Amino acid sequence: WEEIAAALKPSCRIYVAESGEGTPCWQADLTGPVALVIGGEAEGASPQARALADGAITIPMPGRSESLNAGVAAGILLFEVVRQRYWKTT
Secondary structure, eight states: OHHHHHHHTTTOEEEEEOSSSSEETTTSOOSSOEEEEOOBTTTBSOHHHHHHOSEEEEOOOOTTOOOOOHHHHHHHHHHHHHHHHHSOOO
8 A cells, every 4th residue: 555655645635435434525625636445345445545545535325324335436436526627516
């Protein structure tokens, strides 16, 4: 993880996706270069990835759901990146 972070940090922010705590994805600034770390569905990202990340983002969900499938979470977060970069919000 340290080599990956060293290669990425000069040019982009690293966000780790968390199921419970973190900045809601639509409030995080995803307009510049970013790297998204999506952890495993059962345990999330590794402690090493969390320690090297610049911040944590989450996909808030109403109701009793605790987490999403990793592929679904990645798709939602990538959509949010595209939305922030290409669509103007009011």
